[in-house]
Amino acid sequence: MENFRKIIQHNREWAAAMKEADPEYFEKRAAKQEPHYLYIGCSDSRVPANVVTGTEPGELFVHRNIANVVLPSDLNVMSVLQYAVEVLDVKHVIVTGHYGCGGVKAAMGTASYGLVDLWLQPIRNVVRWNKPELDQITDEQSRFDRVVELNVLEQLYHLSETPVIQNAWAKGRRPLLHGLVYDIHEGLLREIATGVDSQEGADQLAQRRQSGVPAGPPPIMGRMANPIMAGDELADQIAQRVMDRMAVIGAKDAQKK
Numbered sequence: 001m002e003n004f005r006k007i008i009q010h011n012r013e014w015a016a017a018m019k020e021a022d023p024e025y026f027e028k029r030a031a032k033q034e035p036h037y038l039y040i041g042c043s044d045s046r047v048p049a050n051v052v053t054g055t056e057p058g059e060l061f062v063h064r065n066i067a068n069v070v071l072p073s074d075l076n077v078m079s080v081l082q083y084a085v086e087v088l089d090v091k092h093v094i095v096t097g098h099y100g101c102g103g104v105k106a107a108m109g110t111a112s113y114g115l116v117d118l119w120l121q122p123i124r125n126v127v128r129w130n131k132p133e134l135d136q137i138t139d140e141q142s143r144f145d146r147v148v149e150l151n152v153l154e155q156l157y158h159l160s161e162t163p164v165i166q167n168a169w170a171k172g173r174r175p176l177l178h179g180l181v182y183d184i185h186e187g188l189l190r191e192i193a194t195g196v197d198s199q200e201g202a203d204q205l206a207q208r209r210q211s212g213v214p215a216g217p218p219p220i221m222g223r224m225a226n227p228i229m230a231g232d233e234l235a236d237q238i239a240q241r242v243m244d245r246m247a248v249i250g251a252k253d254a255q256k257k
């Protein structure tokens with residue numbers, strides 16, 4: 001209980017200090033939010049989004065989960081993305097991984113942690129798809145670091161495939177996608193991929209996979225005759241792709257059983 005009281009006490013002190021420095025500090029921010037960035041990061045307590053990016057309340061729209069995973073089946077991250085891009089009109093979407101990520105480490109091992117094992121499945125795929133490259137890294141720590149980086153690239157690629165990003169790009173709009181890795185030893189953000197603003201750019205990220213096996217269905221734009229197509233036709237294509245994908249997964253599951 002003592003530890004809990006401590007955070008309330010710290011909150012009082014922080015609010016008083018901010019008000020003293022600027023009496024309007026909270027009122028200005030209470031009126032509205034106009035963040036330029038959507039930050040998708042890990043839940044890890046050592047990587048606080050505003051602190052490591054030096055941003056103030058109102059500047060960063062944030063989504064965090066274990067190992068900064070972006071999955072189209074996750075209603076939470078997809079809702080955050082849609083609201084950030086279509087309503088808040090953020091200019092940048094940033095996926096931030098971090099070295100020493102426990103989620104990535106768990107996905108690289110064989111131990112079972114319960115429900116979270118399901119969540120980490122996409123990262124096991126990252127390890128599998130990049131096996132040729134990873135097998136060449138003999139140092140265990142370096143291999144771990146590399147999986148953290150590859151996971152960020154993979155999640156950027158997932159982002160690029162979402163209808164929200166596809167629609168924004170089809171209309172010639174931002175956001176730009178960025179991939180960062182936070183070094184918990186140095187406190188520094190490392191740029192893994194910067195300023196991805198097209199399907200071509202996202203495809204290049206995906207091509208880094210040594211095995212050449214794509215993460216999901218082929219990107220829509222690559223198969224589109226008319227790159228500015230949007231609306232119902234695009235929605236139909238996306239729906240068809242999801243159904244095709246479900247059929248493949250269903251067939252694989254049936255084989256396993």
Ligand SMILES: [Zn+2]
Binds near residue numbers: 102
């Ligand atoms: Zn983590």
